[in-house]
Amino acid sequence: MSKEFPLIKVLNVPFINTTQAAFLTTVEARINQRQNTFIVTANPEIVMYARTDSNYQHILENADYITPDGIGILKGAEILGEPMTERITGYDTMLALLKWGNEQHKSVYLVGAKPEVITDVKAVVTARYPDLNVVGTHDGYFDDFAPIANDIANTHPDMVFLAVGFPKQEQLIADYRHQNNGLWMGVGGSFDVLSGHTKRAPKFFQQHHLEWFYRLITEPTRLKRMMVLPRYLKTVKESAHHQK
Template sequence: MSQEFPIVNVLNVPFINATQQAFLDAVEHRIDTRQTTFVVTANPEIVMYARQHPSYQTLLENADYVTPDGIGIIKGAEILKTPLPERITGYDTMLALLAWGNQRQRSVYFVGAKQEVITDLKRVVANRYPHLKVLGARNGYFDDFAPIADDIAQQQPDMVFLAIGFPKQEELIAAYQHLNHGLWMGVGGSFDVLSGHTKRAPKFFQEHRLEWFYRLISEPTRAKRMLVLPRYLRTVKREARKLRQK
């Protein structure tokens, strides 16, 4: 893990204690200096998964940066009396880096989502970021990542975004990051949003920390996944009680 930011542990996951701008400045500097950089944007679901899967926990500990993606992480840090300044979401980070890359004429490689999403993503990116060099855009339906990794190794993009969901996206990054001296970051469903296939929560929900609720009412099939949130908060509160008793 990179050492420039203090760390706040939420259920043993090491989150950076940084503003989004400070984090972006650090990542942009690492891209400029061609340092391989592994970013995980972690939400409560990822934290709870790591508790049950030691190999994934180790992977998070070995990432360069783990950022608090989701209000649940901010709330958990508050309960533990180690507050974090703000959310640093995968989607917002990706947009900021694409805008920065466009200004600097940097290169990017996209992997993930359905083919129709990738097709629309390429069109949106070409319109919105005309100076960004897209060196590859592959859908997430592959049996073997090795040929894609070989192409990334040959092209050496400044940024690689994987949108194939956790834990797979992080496991692939951990296995193949040595092949490319740039940023590697898992971004979950971000391609669907940027391409226009999924709507992001309106500003009201974002500003009132209710994006999770908007996702639940717009995608009822997520209800089962959302059940992890109360379990996560119970676990954090139990951990806080233990710490107080020490």
Template sequence: MAFSTVSVMDIPFIKATSQEFLAQLQQDIDHQQNRFIVTANPEIVLYARDHPDYKKLILGADYITPDGIGIIKASQALKQPLPERVTGYDTMMALLDKANQQHLKVYLVGAKPEVMAKVVEKIQHNYPGIELSGYHDGYFKDDQAIVADIAAKQPQLVFAGLGYPKQEQWIQANLSKTKAIWMGVGGSFDVLSGLTKRAPKFWQDLHLEWFYRFLKEPTRFKRMLAIPKFMWLIRK
């Protein structure tokens, strides 16, 4: 299934619900397709606008999903509404469920060592059907050993939580090592580990997850400024 797309500041977002997207990913897994997923929020769109090399890189992805209410609001303002947010965290969790049921091989790269240790513990406890092929925290200088390990283990799902633009650059450089679903998951490992709390459903339903995160982490203020700047540019 080829999804139609909606262009927001020259970034083509898939026009699909989370369920439709997951159904497509299941087909991709079944047919051993190599897929590169970018989960893009307003920060990433603005970064791509200012960094042509990064923009070119993410335009080469198979799927760009609207991870952020700002993208949905922008599509509505452009009179081409996207159906809903398709977040990196929710997609990763749904894929972990699939991996657990289907005994898929999963590889994890990213986050702080203590975060990755907690993530591994949770996966081994909550998802006994997953074959955890390997994992490494995001604090590496040379990734040759990690890449060689991925090539040897041939996982079907690779999650990179290195933050943008590094995670997308790393995925693009290593896509050829195994036929897998490759996805940049940003700070999702922090949430999965339990060390960072995700906004309660009440805040998510009000589309105020970003504000909840700001209240919990006031140091994010500078990053939060991306949202009003993004919407101002869309209105222009």
């Protein structure tokens, strides 16, 4: 875990406590220096999963940065009496890095999502960021990541975005990051949004931290996943009580 930012532990997961702008400045400098960098953008679901899987917890501890993706993490830190500056979402971080990569003529490799989604992502990225070099793409349907990792090693991208969902994306990054000194970041469902296949919550929902509610009313199948949130908050409250 890199030491540039103060860390706040929420249920044993060490989150960086900083602004999106300061974080991006650091990450961009690392990409320029071709430093191997592994970012995890973690929400309550990831935190709760790590509690039940020691291997995944170990992967998180070995990432360079874990950012608070989602209002639940900020709420948790607040309950623990250690408020965080702001949330740093995977989607916004990815967009900012694509924009920066375009300005700096960087290269990117995109892996994940359904075949039709990754095709549309490539089209959107090449249209929106014409000076960013997309050196490779692959959908999320693969049995073996080794040939893709091999291609990443050969094409030497500045940034690799992997959208195959947790815990798989973080496990793959932990296993293969040594093959390319650049940025490795898991971005979950971000390709679905970037390609236009899934709509992002309207501004009102974003500003009022109600993206989860928007997703719930537009995708009721998410209810089971959303049920993690009350369990997570209860666990944080219990840990805050023990710390007193």
